[in-house]
Amino acid sequence: MTDTYDPEGRSSSTRRRFLAGGTGLLAAGFAGCLGGASGSSGSDTDGTGDDGEDGPVAVASFFSFYDFGRKIAADTPVTVRNLIPTGLHGHGWEPNASITRQIVDADAFIHVGEDFQPWADRAIQTLKDDNVDTQLINVREGVELVPLAETLDRDEEGVGEGRGLDPHFWLDPQRAKQAVDNITEGLVELAPDHEETFRANAETYKTDVLERIDADYQAIFDAADRDVVQLAAHNAFQYITDRYGVEMRPLVVNLAASGDVKPSDITEAKRVIDENDIRYIGAGVFETRRPAKQLITETQVEAYFPVTPYAGVREDWVENNWGYEEIAYNINMPTFEVVLGNKPPEEAGHDGWAAEWRNFE
Known part of the structure; x- marks a missing residue:
């Protein structure tokens, strides 16, 4: 994947010009496969959801990984936005075309891997089909998943090979660390001049936040009868x-x-x-x-x-x-x-x- 911003820190205009044109297979593909009801985007959660950023923009398909991303990107020119509207759950939701346009217009798309959010899978396929250079950051890469619970409906399919794995790995703070690492590597590729800051922020978050959450959860469950x-x-x-x-x-x-x-x-x-x-x-x-x-x-x-x-x-x-x-x-x-x-x-x-x-x- 090529870098998506110029040496002066401005976001690439290639995708923006394409989107503004409103023509071609990309626009048609999104209109056809991603039309659905939604509210306004929840992209203002970190106070940086306005248009006109000077640096690269990464959009996230799920709140947890938006939050990880914004913590990793702190004190850099990279803006991370949450695509899920406020008040909605990130799984089982279908976006309208305005959300899809944000993916096209972004420099990177942080997603949860295949088979979890069908709308994200379709968006990724359309990006690939139309050679849009939005960088893809898969937070699930390298995470050890567990088999689907016995309590699931037997017709249920999960993720992974054979669709037999549970995707909700981020509820385990230790597994969540791998998502932090994956986002970090993606942001380093997106904005290599800020690699040191990304990596420092990620290590601080894993140590000071995820380790502490894990320890405090463990204490709660250890104390339970x-x-x-x-x-x-x-x-x-x-x-x-x-x-x-x-x-x-x-x-x-x-x-x-x-x-x-x-x-x-x-x-x-x-x-x-x-x-x-x-x-x-x-x-x-x-x-x-x-x-x-x-x-x-x-x-x-x-x-x-x-x-x-x-x-x-x-x-x-x-x-x-x-x-x-x-x-x-x-x-x-x-x-x-x-x-x-x-x-x-x-x-x-x-x-x-x-x-x-x-x-x-």
Whole structure:
């Protein structure tokens, strides 16, 4: 891949001129394969989402890796943007043409590898077919994935050879380090003059953030008497089970947050709740709360609290500049403390956390 900015740090104009023309197979291909409903882009999460950057621009197909990218690119001319609209989950979403144009116009596209986001796969294929020089950065390259969970719908397909692997590796902070390394290598290729800064930022993030998150998660799970957690969420938390040894039971037995809940799913959740004397469950922040409310009505569960696989952001999270680290400490960790029985809700999280998140809408 050739460098995509000139020696003075300006972004390449080749792609921008092509896009502005609005003609050719590229525009037709995107219009045909990526038409879908969406809101506005969530690209302003880091405050650099305006047009007119002087340096290279990288766009990311998933919030977690946008966040890693912006931390690695700090103090360089590279701008990293999040393509997922605020309030939406990064898996099971179809963008409209405006999102696709941002990919074409970008100098690099940070993506999660094949078979996870169909719209990203189609965009990548179109870029290749039309010889667009957007650099591709695959965050999953070299990551050791685990087989699909037994709790999945048997018709479900994952990623990788044979489509039999679970893609949600970034929930394990140790595996997330490989994604940081992959993004770093991509940004070094994009802007080699800033290699030293990229690598220093990446090492600091892996050591000061991911290592600390891993240690703090480990302490939470080590302290737990309970070894089964019921989640009213999709099947995205197997890597928590793999890393920390606590069984995370999803309610939605497929990999996408948009999956339907079947009566058999509710029946199985009721069994798990009854057999394990579960009083609190986790509910997906960007998923319907209807099943969680049903379990409160029909079982001994008293309340649900938030969990997220770092796949999206709310408006207040954007306003507070939350990333992977802040979501871990303010959302997932307090909920795991509660659902594992380590702490009562009133003692988890910051002051007022329980009141804010108990049975949240």
